[in-house]
Amino acid sequence: MESTTDEIAQCLNEAMNWIERQRYDQAHAAIDRGLKLSPGDPDLLFAAAQCAYMLDEHERAQELTDEILTQQPEHYGARRLRAALAVEAGDYVGAEQALLALLKDYPADADLIADYGRLMLRTLHLHKAEQLAARALKEEPENRTALIVASMCDIIAGRPNADQSSLLELLKHYPNERSSLGMLINSLVSANRLTEAQRVAETLVRLDPSAADSVRVVRELRYARHWSMIPLRPLQRFGWGAVIALYVAIVFGTRALKGVIDPSILTTISVSYLIYCLYSWIWPSLLKRWMFRESAR
Numbered sequence: 001m002e003s004t005t006d007e008i009a010q011c012l013n014e015a016m017n018w019i020e021r022q023r024y025d026q027a028h029a030a031i032d033r034g035l036k037l038s039p040g041d042p043d044l045l046f047a048a049a050q051c052a053y054m055l056d057e058h059e060r061a062q063e064l065t066d067e068i069l070t071q072q073p074e075h076y077g078a079r080r081l082r083a084a085l086a087v088e089a090g091d092y093v094g095a096e097q098a099l100l101a102l103l104k105d106y107p108a109d110a111d112l113i114a115d116y117g118r119l120m121l122r123t124l125h126l127h128k129a130e131q132l133a134a135r136a137l138k139e140e141p142e143n144r145t146a147l148i149v150a151s152m153c154d155i156i157a158g159r160p161n162a163d164q165s166s167l168l169e170l171l172k173h174y175p176n177e178r179s180s181l182g183m184l185i186n187s188l189v190s191a192n193r194l195t196e197a198q199r200v201a202e203t204l205v206r207l208d209p210s211a212a213d214s215v216r217v218v219r220e221l222r223y224a225r226h227w228s229m230i231p232l233r234p235l236q237r238f239g240w241g242a243v244i245a246l247y248v249a250i251v252f253g254t255r256a257l258k259g260v261i262d263p264s265i266l267t268t269i270s271v272s273y274l275i276y277c278l279y280s281w282i283w284p285s286l287l288k289r290w291m292f293r294e295s296a297r
Contacts, residue, residue: 004037004038007034007037008034008037008038008041008044011030011031011033011034011037011044012030012034012041012043012044012047014027014030015027015028015030015031015034015044015047016047018030019047019050019051019054022054024051024054024055027047027051028048028051031044031047031048031051035048040067040071042068042071042072042075042078043077045064045067045068046064046065046068046075046077046078046081048064049061049064049065049068049078049081050077050081052064053081053084053085058085058088058089061081061085062082062085065078065081065082065085069082074105076102076106079098079101079102080102080111080112080115082098083095083098083099083102083115083119084115086098087119087122092119092122092123095119096116096119099112099115099116099119100116103116108139109139110136110137110139110140110143110146111136111140111143111145113132113135113136113139113146114132114133114136114143114145114146114149115145116132117129117130117131117132117133117135117136117145117146117149118145118148118149118180120132121149121152121153121184122180122183122184122187123187124187124188124191124193126153126156126157129149129153130149130150130153132146132149133146133147133149133150133153134150136149137150144170147167147170148167148170148171151167152167152181152184152200152203155199155200155203156188156196156199156200157196158195158196158199167203168203168206168207171207172207178204178207181200181203181204182204184200185197185200185201185204185217188200189221194221194224194225195225197221198218198221198222198225201214201217201218201221202218204217205218219291219292222291223287223288223291223292226287226291228283228287229284229287231276231279232279232280232283232284
């Protein structure tokens with residue numbers, strides 16, 4: 001029995017070492033050997049769930065996590081992974097609840113504090129994210145997630161980051177964090193915070209200048225932020241709703257003001273609206289063609 005226990009522990013250690021080195025096929029082989037000796041072992045199942053998560057097999061990771069927590073509701077790793085899966089699914093409320101429950105049990109855990117900081121960064125609660133990153137670094141000065149969160153808060157805020165080379169080095173070794181930055185860019189764009197989104201996108205380009213997707217995102221953001229696009233910001237932000245609202249305001253406004261103000265002023269308003277519409281239809285495509293041709297040189 002003792003030798004079997006030792007073999008299971010050896011399989012688990014081997015699997016975790018392979019996972020750390022991002023060699024998931026070898027990790028699966030070690031996990032399978034261990035599960036033959038101890039079917040349903042929660043720690044081996046957790047290693048399998050980690051592999052699934054790192055390979056973006058989130059549904060499989062969720063199934064394994066649920067199986068573990070059915071056996072051991074207080075399993076630390078599975079609870080933490082459940083929070084991470086909730087983030088990936090866009091269930092930020094569920095992720096926050098899971099992390100707060102964990103922090104209640106492990107209030108000084110730097111990894112959990114940093115995870116919570118990363119969630120706050122994703123949801124653009126930047127001040128809280130900074131506070132949590134600082135708290136995690138107080139507990140563990142070299143915590144990689146906390147370092148990344150703190151650095152990204154500096155970049156979003158436009159602060160000079162003296163240690164950006166360290167951030168890029170971290171991101172090279174932890175590609176999962178790069179996908180988090182992509183989601184952060186989406187959140188910033190959705191909140192119409194284009195300047196901050198561009199800063200984050202430029203960080204991804206510095207990380208890998210040959211990454212076509214990152215370069216394209218930077219180009220798109222530079223185009224959207226061009227000074228000549230400022231008059232079109234309402235249309236960019238609110239789309240057809242802004243067009244309809246503006247049209248209704250012009251039509252009903254000019255009718256209501258007939259006989260009240262000089263007709264030449266009403267004509268000027270109508271002509272200005274027409275010019276604005278033509279500008280919104282013609283100029284963006286011309287600007288995009290010019291900017292993308294320039295950046296491709």
